[in-house]
Amino acid sequence: xxxxxxxxxxxxxxxxxxxxxxxxxxxxxxxxxxxxxxxxxxxxxxxxxxxxxxxxxxxxxxxxxxxxxxxxxxxxxxxxxxxxxxxxxxxxxxxxxxxxxxxxxxxxxxxxxxxxxxxxxxxxxxxxxxxxxxxxxxxxxxxxxxxxxxxxxxxxxxxxxxxxxxxxxxxxxxxxxxxxxxxxxxxxxxxxxxxxxxxxxxxxxxxxxxxxxxxxxxxxxxxxxxxxxxxxxxxxxxxxxxxxxxxxxxxxxxxxxxxxxxxxxxxxxxxxxxxxxxxxxxxxxxxxxxxxxxxxx
Amino acid sequence: xxxxxxxxxxxxxxxxxxxxxxxxxxxxxxxxxxxxxxxxxxxxxxxxxxxxxxxxxxxxxxxxxxxxxxxxxxxxxxxxxxxxxxxxxxxxxxxxxxxxxxxxxxxxxxxxxxxxxxxxxxxxxxxxxxxxxxxxxxxxxxxxxxxxxxxxxxxxxxxxxxxxxxxxxxxxxxxxxxxxxxxxxxxxxxxxxxxxxxxxxxxxxxxxxxxxxxxxxxxxxxxxxxxxxxxxxxxxxxxxxxxxxxxxxxxxxxxxxxxxxxxxxxxxxxxxxxxxxxxxxxxxxxxxxxxxxxxxxxxxxxxxxxxxxxx
Numbered sequence: 001x002x003x004x005x006x007x008x009x010x011x012x013x014x015x016x017x018x019x020x021x022x023x024x025x026x027x028x029x030x031x032x033x034x035x036x037x038x039x040x041x042x043x044x045x046x047x048x049x050x051x052x053x054x055x056x057x058x059x060x061x062x063x064x065x066x067x068x069x070x071x072x073x074x075x076x077x078x079x080x081x082x083x084x085x086x087x088x089x090x091x092x093x094x095x096x097x098x099x100x101x102x103x104x105x106x107x108x109x110x111x112x113x114x115x116x117x118x119x120x121x122x123x124x125x126x127x128x129x130x131x132x133x134x135x136x137x138x139x140x141x142x143x144x145x146x147x148x149x150x151x152x153x154x155x156x157x158x159x160x161x162x163x164x165x166x167x168x169x170x171x172x173x174x175x176x177x178x179x180x181x182x183x184x185x186x187x188x189x190x191x192x193x194x195x196x197x198x199x200x201x202x203x204x205x206x207x208x209x210x211x212x213x214x215x216x217x218x219x220x221x222x223x224x225x226x227x228x229x230x231x232x233x234x235x236x237x238x239x240x241x242x243x244x245x246x247x248x249x250x251x252x253x254x255x256x257x258x259x260x261x262x263x264x265x266x267x268x269x270x271x272x273x274x275x276x277x278x279x280x281x282x283x284x285x286x287x288x289x290x291x292x293x294x295x296x297x
Numbered sequence: 298x299x300x301x302x303x304x305x306x307x308x309x310x311x312x313x314x315x316x317x318x319x320x321x322x323x324x325x326x327x328x329x330x331x332x333x334x335x336x337x338x339x340x341x342x343x344x345x346x347x348x349x350x351x352x353x354x355x356x357x358x359x360x361x362x363x364x365x366x367x368x369x370x371x372x373x374x375x376x377x378x379x380x381x382x383x384x385x386x387x388x389x390x391x392x393x394x395x396x397x398x399x400x401x402x403x404x405x406x407x408x409x410x411x412x413x414x415x416x417x418x419x420x421x422x423x424x425x426x427x428x429x430x431x432x433x434x435x436x437x438x439x440x441x442x443x444x445x446x447x448x449x450x451x452x453x454x455x456x457x458x459x460x461x462x463x464x465x466x467x468x469x470x471x472x473x474x475x476x477x478x479x480x481x482x483x484x485x486x487x488x489x490x491x492x493x494x495x496x497x498x499x500x501x502x503x504x505x506x507x508x509x510x511x512x513x514x515x516x517x518x519x520x521x522x523x524x525x526x527x528x529x530x531x532x533x534x535x536x537x538x539x540x541x542x543x544x545x546x547x548x549x550x551x552x553x554x555x556x557x558x559x560x561x562x563x564x565x566x567x568x569x570x571x572x573x574x575x576x577x578x579x580x581x582x583x584x585x586x587x588x589x590x591x592x593x594x595x596x597x598x599x600x601x602x603x604x605x606x607x608x
Contacts, residue, residue: 076512212574213576280514286522
């Protein structure tokens with residue numbers, strides 16, 4: 001049976017997924033503890049505390065990118081799902097590079113001023129580009145390649161995202177924000193939340209299309225990214241000045257949880273899908289067969 | 298004189314219809330019992346998976362449905378009784394012939410003439426059964442919208458039943474006697490045929506689209522799972538990549554619809570798990586729209602519709 005061998009490692013795929021969930025829950029707990037209790041700030045310095053948080057985020061980020069790579073390799077190169085998950089995985093690897101780049105920047109500029117635009121920004125933007133591309137491939141596949149109007153709608157959305165970013169940049173300059181910065185720097189700063197919003201909305205759209213289907217779950221990760229980033233954007237825009245402290249605490253908590261959870265959700269979904277494709281019924285992840293059994297004669 | 302599939306050897310029984318019945322029931326086999334009166338008059342009883350199905354009296358190439366009791370009562374004047382095993386496809390095409398009227402009869406003497414005929418039927422988008430008889434050959438071919446249906450093609454030859462298309466000269470035949478049939482829309486065998494064509498085509502469209510969405514591995518996984526689930530029913534239905542291959546002999550529309558309903562329901566559940574309810578519904582509806590109107594009507598008449606197969 002091609003590629004459907006029995007798993008020959010110590011744990012079954014189902015157990016591996018369950019262990020991964022446990023590990024991720026522990027990591028989330030550690031993340032929260034490190035963020036709120038700041039244990040290393042007291043013992044060493046805030047720099048090391050920040051570094052620990054970065055590492056706790058980097059672990060699920062690498063996990064998700066590895067799971068994406070494994071999943072992509074399960075498809076033939078000519079198949080459409082191959083392109084979807086390849087773009088998704090490339091996007092994740094760029095974000096892993098962004099996470100690492102952020103740590104490097106912390107090491108280089110912790111005590112000085114961070115550069116306005118660095119390689120890290122390139123990694124994030126390329127990540128958005130490829131994740132957006134995977135969303136585009138997915139939508140195109142769902143609505144059929146022949147459906148020109150749907151493609152136009154999507155391309156229109158991309159164009160709107162760029163135009164809105166340019167418009168917001170213009171408004172920001174008029175309002176005196178970002179004085180002394182180049183237009184492109186401000187544009188990129190505005191582009192992040194706009195991309196978040198666009199990709200988050202598209203991911204929600206796809207999730208609704210897929211319903212509770214197994215193949216919709218990696219997109220849930222993107223929705224969580226958008227959620228975490230929207231809190232950050234709200235903070236940058238000065239929104240915290242208009243809400244009570246209790247609400248700020250709730251938003252902080254959501255942001256701290258949602259950001260690493262987004263990698264975790266995407267990673268677990270990609271890993272499950274990889275196991276299903278690799279081991280089929282032997283993965284233990286296909287419960288539907290039992291439920292949907294054709295009534296015996 | 299043997300009437301149907303004369304090249305096929307009789308089951309070595311004692312020429313008694315009772316022994317043949319016992320044999321078919323015991324073996325759960327599909328077969329035919331023929332009582333021959335003379336060259337132009339013959340009674341035929343079809344056994345379907347070990348159960349007596351329908352009986353016909355054929356006189357001067359015209360068939361008439363008779364009761365099983367009537368068939369059993371035929372004893373006087375019977376010159377010979379024979380019983381043969383039939384593949385399901387032979388059984389269902391024979392039943393279709395028996396429930397249809399002869400449309401045309403002609404003789405084919407060259408390969409070119411036969412090819413020309415087929416091209417013409419293709420051009421005319423002819424749908425219907427064609428019977429071919431010769432010294433060394435007897436069989437049926439079903440055409441649908443001008444296309445020869447590879448699953449509905451069977452010939453008896455001295456080597457046994459073959460499901461490939463024979464060449465005129467290959468069996469030392471100098472001519473083929475060809476009969477074309479016209480079908481009554483109310484005939485159950487014809488309704489079964491249209492329903493089968495519709496279900497196979499819809500299934501093909503679903504599987505092609507599903508493969509596009511999830512790739513070949515998940516498609517094969519679903520094929521394997523559905524084939525496994527169908528096994529206890531002993532239907533000769535098999536999912537192979539993006540095709541549903543139905544070679545089962547369903548004599549009754551209700552039984553056939555039941556099988557397809559079970560299959561589509563299981564397929565819907567499998568797809569639901571992978572691509573979710575909305576997309577499954579969408580996929581089923583989109584592909585249903587691509588089916589020809591007469592096939593769609595046949596499916597709808599049995600409530601084999603997209604809404605029935607997604608949660």
